[in-house]
Each structure stands twice: as C-alpha cells, then as structure tokens.
Amino acid sequence: MSSRFKLFSDPVHGFISVPRGLILRLIETPTFQRLRRIRQLGLGFLVFPGAVHTRFEHALGAMALMQEALMTLREKGTVMATDEVEGALTAALLHDVGHGPFSHTLEEELLPPAPDGTVHHHERMSRALMARLNDRLDGALDTALAIFDGHYDRTFFHTLIASQLDMDRLDYLRRDSFYTGVAEGVVGVERILKTMRVHPAHGGPQARIVIEAKGAYAIENYILSRRLMYWQVYRHKTVVAADHLLRAAFARARMVWTASDPALAATAPCLTFFLTSGVTAADVDRPDVLDHFVALDDTDVLYSLKRWAEARDPLLADLARRFLNRDLPRTTFLPAAPSPETIAAWQARVAQWLVAEGLSSVARAEANTAYVLATGVARNDAYRLGGDVIAILERDGRLRELSEAQDVTAVSAMAGVVEKPYVCFPKAVALPLVGTA
C-alpha cells in the first residue's frame, strides 16, 4: 500500500506531499529535525500567543509552494529535467536550515562580527550545512547548491529560491498571518503562483520569472501585506522590546562569564561554546562551529535563561527573570533619532535606576545602561527598487518593473526602506519623551 509520497498535514496548505527518496531522507536528518525546536517568529509568540510555529513547517511549506510553482510553469510550457525539479525542491526545503535559536534574534550574539567586518547571516549557515549534507550524500545536492548559489545557468530557479517574490516569502507571510491571527497579512498565494510564468518560456539563461498582468493586484497586495506584517508583527514594539531583552541577557552573560558561578556553569554546553570560544561570523565553515550550531535550538536558550535567573550577577539574573516572566521593557518609536545629549540624559536616569535597584555598582552604572537602554532603528523594506525587481508581463507583451506597471500605484509609495527610530527602556523609568508614538 505504499505511495511515492509521504503526506504531512499542514494547517496552512492542507496535505503536503513529500516525495520519498532524497527529499524525505533530508527531512529525517537530525540537522533538519532540529528545526522542529526553532520558532519561526523568534519572540513573536510573546505578543501573538499562537505564533509558536517552527522553521520545520515553514521549510516544508516553502517546498510545497515550489511544487505548485513548478507545476504551473511546466503547464505553461517550460520543460524541466527531473534533476532540476529535485534540485529546486531541495533548495526550497533547505534554504533556512541554517537558522539558529529563535531564528533571527540571536544571530549576532552567537556569531559576532569578525575583525574583518564579516557579519553573520543565516544564509551562510544554510549554505554550509547544505554543503555538509551534500558531502555525506555523495553529491546528491549538487544541483540544489548550484540553484541556491545562483550559479545554475537557468537562473529562474534561483529566483524562486531567493528574490523579492520567492517561495520563502510567500510561505512565511501566509503562515505567519495564519498563526498570529493578523487577517491583514493574508496573501493570495494561489493567485500569485497561478499567474507566474517563465519568460520566454524555454527558460534559458536570460529567461526570468514574470507575473502576468492579471496577477499584478495580487502582487501589490503581497507587498502591502509584507509591509504591514513588518510593522504589526515582525517589528511590533513589544517584539522589539523582547528582542532587546534577550540580546542584553546574552551580552551580559558573555561579559560576566565565569565558570565559578554555578548558574553560568550550567549554561547549555553548545551555547557555552559560542559565548566563550571566541568564534565569529568568519568561522561559519569550521567543522566544530557547525557541530555546535546544529546542536543548538530554542531549548538551550530558554534553559540557560532559567539558570541565569539565579546568576550571582544581579543584572544578568534580573534580565533573565524578566524575560522568563514576560516582564518586558517598553519600546517607544521616536519622530527622529535622538541626539547624543538626549541619549546622555536618558542614560543618566537609567543609571540612577540601575543603582537604586541594586543592579549595578555606581562605578559601572553608566556602562551598564547598555543592557537596559537601547536606541535603534526599525527598518522595513517591503519592496526594493533595483536588484531583483518583480517583473510584470503586461497584456501588450512588454515587461515592466512592478512599480511601473499599470494600475499598481501603491507600490512605488511602498518601495524603499522605511526607518523608524526607537528607544527601548525599563518601564519603571519615566523617560522624558516628546512627540513620540
């Protein structure tokens, strides 16, 4: 009674048919299974209680959308080899396999910028893990890697994996909207996939993914939804606050590290490695880094925070306790980036508070404000002009870049990066803020 597919029940896309063979084998690896323990939305669950969904199902979902996309493209005349299909599915499945605990939140805390300026990005880790799996599987991922890297000559495959309209974004917007209950984030994924084609259809090196004119409104809606999900979910001010709190706890743990404190000694071993061994973003391909990285998941972080809540350092203990009990700082968006004088004034207040609370000595108070007072800029680039723009195939046969296409007037208003300066600070401290939101 066997079948060529194994079915997974997905609340978002319904049944997902996973081809037995390479794809299923990859799913069964510990490297992939670990994604079951990594929350897709990082700390979003602290604002949206249902958003505890994981990278595991997102990866399955991206692969399922790739299946649908390829079916549509083939139906419209683009011929593909079996190896290409498997490569594209594999690349979609593994594109996010390099995510660490809580997805984006801790990237820089685990692998700090290298002296040479290299900054960590999870895609580099995905690449490294895929390469390792490829070695173990005797090159079975060669095509997937070529597609992932953008080296495959039929470049439209890469577009489906990594672009402003890739399977990753289509899945995560739909999925995150589903689990957060944010109706405004609903995207017409089915319509977008149905109006996709390769142009010209032969799919040679110059051919590209385009959207037929009748799909332009769906794309416009997709851009707006993405923008909206950024402000309403991904950059929600309470999520920003939680991110800062968690990162501060990690920074503090790194700073006060001592094996003589049992609370710190009890840190999860793979985390200890990243906090104490000096590895940086430049070391992603080192085997020991990979070994420790694939051992990491949300569990290690939450567990370690529970230990740190008993740390001797009162500030670390305080940060950890607040995180666990969701006693979060306040984030306020600002009309403009604060001046150095303003920041200095805020720091003075916060330093007083740190001392009063017993969280810092007087001597270190000013330096320690960095753990509880943060300024930053929330960025949102719903759609970038330049680079891998989205192309609309107009009814007259011409290609137009999305923001220049007919009727989708709202796109250009959403193009470019929007920045919102903010400050994040303890709720108990009444910062003098003017004209804020």
Add this chain to the structure above:
Amino acid sequence: MSSRFKLFSDPVHGFISVPRGLILRLIETPTFQRLRRIRQLGLGFLVFPGAVHTRFEHALGAMALMQEALMTLREKGTVMATDEVEGALTAALLHDVGHGPFSHTLEEELLPPAPDGTVHHHERMSRALMARLNDRLDGALDTALAIFDGHYDRTFFHTLIASQLDMDRLDYLRRDSFYTGVAEGVVGVERILKTMRVHPAHGGPQARIVIEAKGAYAIENYILSRRLMYWQVYRHKTVVAADHLLRAAFARARMVWTASDPALAATAPCLTFFLTSGVTAADVDRPDVLDHFVALDDTDVLYSLKRWAEARDPLLADLARRFLNRDLPRTTFLPAAPSPETIAAWQARVAQWLVAEGLSSVARAEANTAYVLATGVARNDAYRLGGDVIAILERDGRLRELSEAQDVTAVSAMAGVVEKPYVCFPKAVALPLVGTA
C-alpha cells in the same frame, strides 16, 4: 424557550443575533424580503460563479457590524440611549433597501436622468422606502431617518452609516471577497471595529469616529483591498462587458417598444412600467413609482430577457440571447480616451458587422452601433481626500487625516480617483487597438 434574539446563520460573520421587535419586524416586510432576490454584486456572478449572494444578507451583515461597533464604542465610554441604538441598527439594516434589480447595473435604465438633470441614486430610493415604512409604523423609524439623513445631532452615528469607513463598506468588502474567492480582498474587520472610538468619548455634536493608531495598518489594508476589489471584481472587464450588454438590451427594448410584439408584451409588468411610463429620476417619491419599484427584482429582468430573446427586432433578440448564454462582448482598457476619429472608425467597422449579421438595416446601422460599441471610463476612488476623511488618533493624542498619519505611506498613493478608459465591442469584430491592456 423564547429569546430576545432570532439567530440567522451567516457564512461570513457566523450567527447574527437579530433583536426581536422593530428590527425583526422590518426584516419580515415584503419590502425587505425582496432583497433575497437581488444579487449583491449585480452581474459579478458571470465571472465569479459563487457571487450570487444577495442584498438581503449584506443588509443583515451591516446591521451585525453595527452591533459590534456600538458595543465597542460603549465599552470605551460613549453612552447611548436605547432609541439611538435601535435607530443606528435600523439605519444600517435599511441603508440599501432601495437597490433595484442587479443592484447598480440598471439604475439609469430604470430611472433615467430627469430633464432637470436629477440622476438616480439608490440612496434616494432607500430614503423614500424608509419614509414609507416609517409612516406605516407610526414613526418608529424617526431616529433612524435622522441618522440616515445626517440630521441627528450626535453626528458620529451618521458616520457609521455613510462615510468612507461605514458598516456598509466593511460588510460588502468582507462579503464580496468571501463569495468571489478573492483572497486579496480580505479585510481585518474585527481589528478595525476594535480600534474604533468616538472622540471625544462623550459623543457630542462635534465628536467623531476615529481609529486608534494601532489600527492604522488595518485601515490602510482596507483601502488597498477596496481598490483591489474594484479592479479585480467590481470593474473586472468581463463584468463591465456584461453590464454594457444588459444595459444595451434595456435601451434597445425601450427604443423598439411596441405592445404588438408578443415578446415585448410579455415583459414583466413592473418593468413595463419603468420602460414605458416616462418616469425619471425626479419621480422617486411618487407612490406609484415606489409601488412598482418594490415589486421589481432580478427575476423580472432575467425573465424579460428570456422573452426578448424571441423579439421581432433582431438586435434586441440578439442582445438578450447573448446575455442569457453568457456570450459577452469584449472590454479592452485603453491607454487614453479614444479620439473622435478613432471612435468613428470603430463605429464604421461595427456598423458593417451589424448589417452583415442581419442585426440592423443599413440606414440605422450607425445609430445602432450604440448598442454594441461603447466607450467609457472605469473609475475607482479607493479613498477620497476632502469630505468625510478617515481620522487616526495618534499615540500622542492628536488627530490626523489618514493619508497624513504616520506609517501608512501607501494611502496617499491610492487617494483620488483613478480612471481607466475602455472600449466594449463584439468579440467577432477585430477592432484595431494599439497599446491596450
């Protein structure tokens, strides 16, 4: 086992609780029951097969949203009298009771512009029918009428009935999206209602409906959804084509009217009244006009078309048959309004075709092109600046007009009227069109 409410099962909002008493009594009148036979989306069902839903459920839905809105506003401190609540519910329920067959499609065909320039609008008919019901119910609708008319001193009630963010729009966008299957039209109705308040809360004459800042994204999404539903559904080119075809059949029937043709004589009596008695938009309040109007519904139109398909006049018969069998003309959107010369050239072609098809004598051919060749402009005003703008209550306590509020950058790009010229013509005629969509 009685209850103060009668439940209606609505696939969009779930159970709707209709208060027994005035509201239920109004629903049971023939004037209201007739809405069960009037399609909400006019001819939209010819493109979206599921969109056969009716004004009846939309009216119930608008009332249900009004219930939710009032509950939220009261919960935020705005006190309301029982009479006001009933008035607002009644006004929401009856706001569209003046719609005729296929909603907007035939408004001008049934009640043509009056010599004094008066143009028909369904709201005038709603007003007239409400007034009539009020007479019969001894003034029970006095408050509802005052709210509907905008004469009630607490003006925020009127805003909930008729504005750019009223219960009508919230219900129809949500509902039309549901029945057409257009996912992009999904609007976060619940969030919008939850972030509404009266400001200041006492709700005096100057107080107005505002949206709290945290609801601004939901409003932006609502504007985009409205725009998108216009192009994708309400002004879908095949819907435009069907509208023209139906109107042409009516215009032709009016023109060739003769009681000696059995097919015309068999026209539904209440339609015969509107086609032959010379009433115009200025006669809306005449009792005989009201009597005939409330006797009309989609049934009369479809039935009459089936009769006209056998009319002696070949053109009328052809128009009717095509409509019934969904053999629709083609609509093409144009880059610019066509010049008189272009139109004349098109007319010449179409006139030839009419003669060749036996649908017109040579002598009348040019005049008759009006029935099968139409140019026009599709308009879409997702959001109008000026007038009853939507107000956002910013976090700093200030009110800002929506397009000037923080973070909702796409709104101004969608404000104002967008116009798309188009031409609608028989598919069998190859019009020479350049640069069209």
Add this chain to the structure above:
Amino acid sequence: MSSRFKLFSDPVHGFISVPRGLILRLIETPTFQRLRRIRQLGLGFLVFPGAVHTRFEHALGAMALMQEALMTLREKGTVMATDEVEGALTAALLHDVGHGPFSHTLEEELLPPAPDGTVHHHERMSRALMARLNDRLDGALDTALAIFDGHYDRTFFHTLIASQLDMDRLDYLRRDSFYTGVAEGVVGVERILKTMRVHPAHGGPQARIVIEAKGAYAIENYILSRRLMYWQVYRHKTVVAADHLLRAAFARARMVWTASDPALAATAPCLTFFLTSGVTAADVDRPDVLDHFVALDDTDVLYSLKRWAEARDPLLADLARRFLNRDLPRTTFLPAAPSPETIAAWQARVAQWLVAEGLSSVARAEANTAYVLATGVARNDAYRLGGDVIAILERDGRLRELSEAQDVTAVSAMAGVVEKPYVCFPKAVALPLVGTA
C-alpha cells in the same frame, strides 16, 4: 500567453482549472449556462440566507474533485487513458445538468408520475441532455455516457460518478456547509481523496474504489455530516414548509388553470407547457420536453409566482403571496404517523379556516385542505447497507464494508433509513398536537 486551462475562482475549492477543449466547450453551452440560474439548495435560502449558490458551481466543483481523485489514483499506480480521464471529468461535470428549477423541489410538479408508474428523477433528464449534447458533438461524450450509465467496463469510474462516496456528494456536502454556515457539515474532502485507491490497482472490471484504513474516520465523519446536513439543512422544518408551499401553489395553478385569468396567462411560457400539456415522467426523452426543460430555471418559477399573486382564485393568490413574502406554514415533526381520524380532525379545522379566510367555498373546503395541510415523512439515509457500499482496505489487506470496519462504530448506528413523520399547516391554525417536536 494562453494556457491549457481556464481558471475559475471558486470560494470553496480555490482556483478550478478547466481544461480548454471539450470540457470548456460544454460549460459554454446554453444547456450548462442555465445552471447559473438554478439554486443548488432549492428553497434552503429561505432559512440560510447565504445558500443561494447554484448548480453551476457545484458541477464545476464535482469536476474539480474528479481531477484530484484521478490524480491520486494514477499516482497510486492505476493507469488511465486520456479518453477515460476526459470521460470521467465530463460525466462529473454533467451529472446534474438535468436539474430543473430549485433542484429537487418541483420535480414531481413539472413531470408528474406517468400512468405506467414512472416517477421522474433528475438523473434521467441529465442522461437525456447528455445524449443530446453527444449527438451535437459527434459522439464526443460516448465514454462519459458509458461511465455515467455504468456500462463502462472499468467500473470504478462509475463509482466516482454515482455511489455513496462520489464526487457529487463530496462537493455538495462541503459546498452546502460553506454557504449555509453550518460548521458541523465540514467534511475532510482532501483526506478522503488522498486515501482513495483502486483495488487492485490495475483497475480491471472487478477492481473497485476503496478507502485505506487511515481514512476510515474521515469517512465516518462524512456519513455523520451527511446525516446532520439532512436534518439541519435539507430537511429543516422550515425548508420542508417552504417546499410544501411552493408545490401547493403549483398544484393549485394546475388545478385552476384557465387562460382567461390574465395572471395565469402571464405564467412563464415554458412553465405553461409543463402545467397544461399533460406531459409526464414518461416523456423525458421527447424533443419538445427537452426543449422546454432547458428553457426553464428558477427565474420562471419566481416570476410566475409574482403573477399568480394576482390570480382570481383566492387560494392560488394567497399561496403565491405567502411564498414571495416568506410567510411560511409551520412544520411539526410527529412522534408517529397520524391516524386517519387525527388527519380528519385536522382537515376539519383547516377547512373552517379556509372558509373563514375567504380562500375556499364551503363546498370545496375539505378538498382544498390538500393545499395547506400536508402530512409526510422526512427521510434520511445517511448510509445504505447493501448495494454500492463503501469499502475499507484494512491494514491487513482485507476489504471490509464500512460498517464492519474497525473503529468506526458509529456508522452502523447511522445506517438505514430514518423517517420522521411530520405535518405542515397554516401558522394561524392551532392544530391540537400532542407529544410533537
């Protein structure tokens, strides 16, 4: 930019891909387009306002489910020829094309039982219309007809068209649940289709459709949902009341028919044919019967009722008016079928009422009670043992009939026909009812 498919947006199944060629051509025929004007649920919309959906979309939906089913069966190793696939899709599309106005409600009123006892069933009409289309299309429907008739040697195709688990039922349960808002009717269509297979897989004459054991719960739920939808929707007591009222109006119109009453003379012509020409269920294949039948739809019925509301016969006028204004009789389910004495007593009361209301002469009052007092039995056969039972393929490789399969204990309790006697009578008459529900 053409594609092999035309997309229809369906709110229930999403996009439906209709193959261009035969299937699309069939959809474009007047015979099929007329289904857009026939409500799927008959008079169900009088209880569930959203349930105005049509046979048109149900037919598309059944075809779409057939596409999915065939895809699954092929994926599990059952080879099919192109002609077989097209035949199965065509049969699914046209299986209900023989439905008349309001689907089941008026079957017997339009084509009464023949003297030889033949009773009308819409499937006979579907067969006749398919045969006619086949003639016009030079035999393109030969395979579809063989499958529909059960003559095709690979019998499993017929099972998918007409059995206790066919595409018809799967679509209508899902669809009717959607439009009525009855959540309990939700059926796991996707799971059922995914667990279907042909056994043995070669699909020879003895092979049959079976459900894998892991789908047994979904089937049990489907049976319960069907039962529940019968009582809660299809046999809802108010729907039963509306059915009786409409049938009574037709019976009365037939009885008092006279061309001298303008209201009757204004009856829709194709209805006039069925009411006055003496055709019966035995005449389904007569060309003139087919011609008139395909000209009929809900429009003609509603239109004629509006005319009859002005009939000279007060009883007919009363029945028609009540129907249009939804002033329905009351249905009461009874603990047992009433005795002849009870019925006689009820008739006496109702006869009095008829006279008092001026709806009948004294002389005819008793006979006329038949139009306003009806007893009957509502039947519900959620699952029939015997005949085309549903087969479960157990994990040990054996086939078991559903009610004998492991773990689905509720099925046998739902098997067999359940009957509920009822009486339907004017609300204004207080019938002495004891122990009723």
Add this chain to the structure above:
Amino acid sequence: MSSRFKLFSDPVHGFISVPRGLILRLIETPTFQRLRRIRQLGLGFLVFPGAVHTRFEHALGAMALMQEALMTLREKGTVMATDEVEGALTAALLHDVGHGPFSHTLEEELLPPAPDGTVHHHERMSRALMARLNDRLDGALDTALAIFDGHYDRTFFHTLIASQLDMDRLDYLRRDSFYTGVAEGVVGVERILKTMRVHPAHGGPQARIVIEAKGAYAIENYILSRRLMYWQVYRHKTVVAADHLLRAAFARARMVWTASDPALAATAPCLTFFLTSGVTAADVDRPDVLDHFVALDDTDVLYSLKRWAEARDPLLADLARRFLNRDLPRTTFLPAAPSPETIAAWQARVAQWLVAEGLSSVARAEANTAYVLATGVARNDAYRLGGDVIAILERDGRLRELSEAQDVTAVSAMAGVVEKPYVCFPKAVALPLVGTA
C-alpha cells in the same frame, strides 16, 4: 485611551478580550506565563508539525468561551452576580494551570503513584496552584475555587468548568483541530454555545446546563469529533510511540541515576528534584513540590534529553538520541491483548536485539526490554453514560439524556469506553504479529 479590556489576537477565536483587573493580573504571573512553554498536545507535534501550540492559548481560549457562554445564559434570563462571572472566568482560565511538561505525557514519570495508591492527575496540581495564588491574592479566588471544586451552590457554573461539555473540551477540540489541520475535528462551538441554557433559568442549586433540541446535532457532531480526534490525533499510533519513548527515557534515567555521570548531572535541576527526591503523587500540596513544579516546562525536558544523549548508560543515550532525532519505535494495534506467552516470545526477541545493539548486558537484557517493548491499551471514551451526562431540552419541554434524545442515533454507538490493545517496539525488530492493524 485605555480600555477595560486588553486584546489578545488568537488565530482560533479572533480577538480575545481579557478584562483588566484580576484576570489580567493572573495571566501576568510567572505561574501562568510558564504555560507559554508547555505544548498543548504533548508530543503531537511529532506527527502534526503545526501542533506546537501551548497551554497558554488554550487557557485564554477556554476563558473566552466562558465569556460567550455566560453572555448567552444571561441573555436567556439567568441572572449572575459580578463575583460569579469573575469566578467562572477565573476557573476557566486556571483549570489547566497544573499541567506539567508536554501536558499529559510525563505525569506519572514525574509524580509516580504513591504507596497509598494515589495517582497523579493534573487537576490536583491546578487546584494546589490556584489555592496558592488565592493565598497571595487575599482570597480573590474564593469563588473560583468553590466553582472549580463543585462546592458552589449554583452548580451549573461547575458544569461549565468540568463536565462532558465544558469550555475546556470545546476549546481544545476546536483548537487542536485547527493546529493539526484535521478538518474532521471541526466542532460547531458557536452553535453549541448559542443553544445552551440554564434550566430552569433562575439557576438555583438544582438547575443545570442543558442544550436546546435544535442544538442536538451539533452535540452529536461534537461527540463524534472528540472520538475521531482521539484516534486520529491524541492516540495516533506514532504519538503513542513517541510517548512511550519519552517515558522510557525518563524511567531509564531514574533507574541509572548517578551524579557521577556528567550527562545525568547536567539534568535540569527541577527535573532532578522529581527524579531523585522520591516525591510521589501524594505530595502535590507540599510547598517544595509546588516550587519545583512551576519551574518546570517543556524546555527542561528537551534540554535534559540532549544531555542524556551523551549518557554513559548506552540504553539511556540511545533512547534520548532517538527521541531528539524522531527515530521512533513502531506501534501496532492488536486485535486482542497479547497472551503472556506471546509477550514472553516478543521479549526474547527484543532482548536479543538489545544485546546485539550493545544496549544491554546479557544478564539485564530481559529486564531492560521494558524500556523498548511496551504493551498497552489505548482508551477512548467519547461520551460516558452515567455521571454528568449531557441533557437535551426537547421541544416538548422534557429533558432527555443525550443518547436518548430524538434523532441523535449515533451517540449511543459512541458511548462507553473503546479500548484498543497495542504493542510498541523497535522498528528494527521484526515481531511476529498476526491479524494486526
């Protein structure tokens, strides 16, 4: 701009309005926040990837349904005091606060049966934690506790908290169905709540919760859905396998416990307490037990398993590794409970395998089979006759127990406990199984 409610966005019920004051304060306690880290469905996520939802949102959902239920009951004439409403909401919110890691899975591993036979049940822990919160809040939970305990004189409140039709079940069925994507589990929660009433309405000590006859089908569907969710989700054979594996790892850790193995020494401290201090189900009210219990969540379990994967004991290390990598044993349901001889034969095989794999010494092999070979019985009691049965208020005013009510024939077939014996064993061992499923 404050409001009396704080909104939570819930993907299942939409916005949940949490009253500020006691309810919100309870949600903010660490005791309650910890539910964010406890998966509602235990190990169900290993089969249904989306089912990582938590007790936190379930508790909010049960409270939200309680709000709706109370609103309906009041609308039907049952008067309630503010204190009663708050008590009922509080009891709904906290009814599951005593759940430990992975909900039910580890109950007996953490708090083994006491010598006096006491077996742990999470409700006892909920009770103890509520009592502790009550102490801290100066008796604010007095009414909630009385309702929870069943001591409150208006007993219908208790029925809403703990019965066969309580808010707990309504929420979890709806929610688990949503996150698993099992469409068959959909329950008409809204209809059930709308057809609930207190009978007689005054709500005195003898008054009870009843369902009006028109809701009986929805209840029948609810029972079937519950049964179906048991077999398809809660007792899914792979979930059963995962449960056994996790429990075996805990049993083994307890058995081989030694602080000298660094892997065991690294066990989460609060787990260490339960594994080594000898506490039992009889100690639930001990302050130190409560302290350690509220410190526990899924994190501690997963973290400890990651450590145990390096344990010196090869069997423990193997169990832990398999769990983490989802290399699960096989569960097979059996036609009957296996005989002692059969079990002995199985044990012999498994013992051989343990030795061959290096997981056990020869001497201990037979005893160690307990960790990898388990027989058991999966139980499912969709509806229990006797005790707190569900009462239907028939249309004639009589109360009938559900299985005796009219028309719901499938209920009695689902009443009573269904048991399915099973065996769970390593996939690598080919057990000789006959007639299994």
